[in-house]
Amino acid sequence: MSFPDKHGHFGEFGGKYVPETLMALLEDLENVYAKLKSDKKFKSEFEFYLREYAGRPTNLYLAKRLSTYFKTLKIYLKREDLLHTGAHKINNTLGQVLVAKQMKKTRIIAETGAGQHGVATATAAALMGLECEIYMGAEDIERQALNVFRMKLLGAKVNPVTSGSKTLKDAMNEAIRDWVTNVSNTFYIIGSVAGPHPYPMMVRDFQSVIGREARKQFVTKEKKLPDYLVACVGGGSNAMGLFYSFFNDKRVKMIGVEAAGHGLSSGQHSATLTEGAIGVLHGSKSNLLQTKDGQIKIAHSIAAGLDYPGVGPEHSYFKKVGRAQYVSVTDQEAIGGLKLLCKQEGIIPALETSHAIAYLEKLARKVKGQKSVIVCLSGRGDKDVASIKNLI
Amino acid sequence: MNRIDQKFQELKKKKAFIAFITAGDPNLQTTEELVLAFEGAGVDIVELGIPFSDPLADGPTIQAASQRSLQKGTTLEKVFDLVQKIRTRSQIPICLMMYYNPIFHYGEERFVARAKACGVDGVIVPDLPPEEAKSLIRYARAKDLATVFFIAPTTTQSRIKHIVQASSGFIYYVSIAGVTGARQNIPSSYVKQIQLAKRYTKKPICVGFGISTPAQVKAIGKMADGVIVGSAIVSEIFKNKGNKNLVGNVSRFVKNLSK
Numbered sequence: 001m002s003f004p005d006k007h008g009h010f011g012e013f014g015g016k017y018v019p020e021t022l023m024a025l026l027e028d029l030e031n032v033y034a035k036l037k038s039d040k041k042f043k044s045e046f047e048f049y050l051r052e053y054a055g056r057p058t059n060l061y062l063a064k065r066l067s068t069y070f071k072t073l074k075i076y077l078k079r080e081d082l083l084h085t086g087a088h089k090i091n092n093t094l095g096q097v098l099v100a101k102q103m104k105k106t107r108i109i110a111e112t113g114a115g116q117h118g119v120a121t122a123t124a125a126a127l128m129g130l131e132c133e134i135y136m137g138a139e140d141i142e143r144q145a146l147n148v149f150r151m152k153l154l155g156a157k158v159n160p161v162t163s164g165s166k167t168l169k170d171a172m173n174e175a176i177r178d179w180v181t182n183v184s185n186t187f188y189i190i191g192s193v194a195g196p197h198p199y200p201m202m203v204r205d206f207q208s209v210i211g212r213e214a215r216k217q218f219v220t221k222e223k224k225l226p227d228y229l230v231a232c233v234g235g236g237s238n239a240m241g242l243f244y245s246f247f248n249d250k251r252v253k254m255i256g257v258e259a260a261g262h263g264l265s266s267g268q269h270s271a272t273l274t275e276g277a278i279g280v281l282h283g284s285k286s287n288l289l290q291t292k293d294g295q296i297k298i299a300h301s302i303a304a305g306l307d308y309p310g311v312g313p314e315h316s317y318f319k320k321v322g323r324a325q326y327v328s329v330t331d332q333e334a335i336g337g338l339k340l341l342c343k344q345e346g347i348i349p350a351l352e353t354s355h356a357i358a359y360l361e362k363l364a365r366k367v368k369g370q371k372s373v374i375v376c377l378s379g380r381g382d383k384d385v386a387s388i389k390n391l392i
Numbered sequence: 393m394n395r396i397d398q399k400f401q402e403l404k405k406k407k408a409f410i411a412f413i414t415a416g417d418p419n420l421q422t423t424e425e426l427v428l429a430f431e432g433a434g435v436d437i438v439e440l441g442i443p444f445s446d447p448l449a450d451g452p453t454i455q456a457a458s459q460r461s462l463q464k465g466t467t468l469e470k471v472f473d474l475v476q477k478i479r480t481r482s483q484i485p486i487c488l489m490m491y492y493n494p495i496f497h498y499g500e501e502r503f504v505a506r507a508k509a510c511g512v513d514g515v516i517v518p519d520l521p522p523e524e525a526k527s528l529i530r531y532a533r534a535k536d537l538a539t540v541f542f543i544a545p546t547t548t549q550s551r552i553k554h555i556v557q558a559s560s561g562f563i564y565y566v567s568i569a570g571v572t573g574a575r576q577n578i579p580s581s582y583v584k585q586i587q588l589a590k591r592y593t594k595k596p597i598c599v600g601f602g603i604s605t606p607a608q609v610k611a612i613g614k615m616a617d618g619v620i621v622g623s624a625i626v627s628e629i630f631k632n633k634g635n636k637n638l639v640g641n642v643s644r645f646v647k648n649l650s651k
Contacts, residue, residue: 017521018519021545023547164445183546288493294495
């Protein structure tokens with residue numbers, strides 16, 4: 001498999017839809033990254049930080065009580081929540097910060113929804129001694145106060161974004177505006193498999209360690225491949241990280257779980273692949289929630305990290321060619337998933353991750369016989385405890 | 393011949409003054425009156441901004457104008473109707489400046505046909521570099537709709553060659569790395585970049601982004617084939633919100649810039 005093509009296209013998706021000011025930089029980044037990708041020194045430095053700093057490899061944990069609860073599923077959890085900073089996001093920020101250093105950029109910017117990517121970026125920037133500014137929607141700042149404080153502790157400046165829906169989409173608009181303005185010294189660490197080429201590819205590559213490890217661990221334990229992979233999808237980086245290494249294992253079914261918010265029929269959701277139409281936002285062509293006039297709709301999800309009207313272009317491609325299936329669960333179901341994992345396994349998952357857990361209930365009812373599943377436990381839920389206190 | 397090409401031919405050595413306004417801010421009726429009044433105020437080409445929910449190349453002034461316009465219910469279809477109406481009274485060249493998603497969603501071929509039929513002369517899409525515009529260029533060429541692409545201070549020589557080829561009508565030089573909006577100082581890098589671009593093309597090169605004062609217009613006009621002012625005019629419209637003399641006041645402001 002060799003996607004994207006050299007122009008950054010995954011079939012009809014992807015590409016580079018950005019203001020001209022950024023084009024030279026993106027070409028530069030493409031060239032630098034292409035060299036680094038096959039550079040042994042870079043690879044070993046990246047692996048060093050993943051291992052010694054972030055805590056890789058993460059465990060592939062057989063969730064026995066949860067499996068017993070569902071009866072028809074044998075569930076393994078890929079424990080990305082155990083990584084430093086509490087989510088898979090650190091895999092990507094460590095990779096990108098090393099690229100930024102190679103490009104001699106002195107200033108890091110990032111957008112964040114739940115704050116997990118913001119924290120992971122602030123962490124990587126602190127580790128490398130780089131200046132760091134994070135853009136975060138004003139609404140998200142409120143519902144993720146703990147992560148805001150963490151970013152500040154780590155030395156980052158957090159800029160509240162008050163335009164539009166005051167969430168992730170608007171934070172990304174503002175980060176791009178900063179990037180266009182400060183392109184000479186600034187590296188934009190995009191947090192998902194989204195944005196203009198080469199970002200979707202680069203972020204996928206950095207996150208693909210999840211699936212590489214999980215595949216090896218599963219085969220060692222079970223002497224076969226899993227029947228299903230399940231992961232939540234906002235922009236889609238943890239899902240792509242898990243799925244990518246299984247692309248050619250055609251019998252392994254991949255399921256991305258989107259946020260149905262208040263329900264698909266309510267119109268208040270973030271189920272981009274389930275309900276969206278093809279369009280262009282934030283640098284690439286992909287599925288989008290949009291109006292009949294091509295204006296971007298405001299997404300909704302209880303999970304700030306899924307609250308985004310777009311999705312990474314490679315997921316659109318996976319859907320189009322039928323390699324992965326995309327489903328959705330509501331806010332309420334996600335809270336149910338969170339409670340279930342707490343009680344069955346003593347693990348508090350992030351609200352984003354809880355969507356993947358919640359889907360297991362539907363999957364358990366659907367399958368015939370007993371099936372094995374790897375769930376990407378993308379993040380831990382400490383950050384959400386305060387905001388869901390009143391809902392439980 | 394396209395009205396834009398014709399305009400530059402008429403102007404000869406004179407510099408084009410290009411005015412940007414957001415269509416539908418404060419409402420479409422006022423937009424119509426402004427376009428008609430601009431013709432007498434020294435404006436050579438009008439850029440009509442189509443409001444978009446996520447204008448990531450725009451600074452606060454045009455962001456706010458887009459938001460106001462969307463709240464008024466402005467759509468691409470309504471702006472097409474507006475241009476058609478303007479065409480019964482004026483032949484001033486009109487470009488649509490808009491983000492790519494509404495074009496893509498409308499359908500490129502259908503968009504070009506409808507734009508041309510209404511009397512639109514060109515289209516400027518800040519988030520669509522020529523690499524991703526191949527099909528749009530093909531449809532636009534077939535109907536003689538101009539496709540204006542950008543050169544930025546960061547644009548490399550090899551890209552400049554490609555961009556001037558893809559462009560028709562004129563080439564938009566972005567004076568500063570950044571978003572739209574008035575600036576105190578315009579860096580002088582435009583001089584070198586325009587000289588470089590001129591080696592590869594005879595097409596007019598106009599400079600925009602950040603330009604807000606008559607002195608800036610005059611200084612940049614020495615070097616470029618035209619000057620584009622946007623945010624400063626949009627601010628002036630907002631300042632005159634609710635004022636019965638809005639059109640007159642804004643026209644005077646524009647006249648002062650263009651002379």
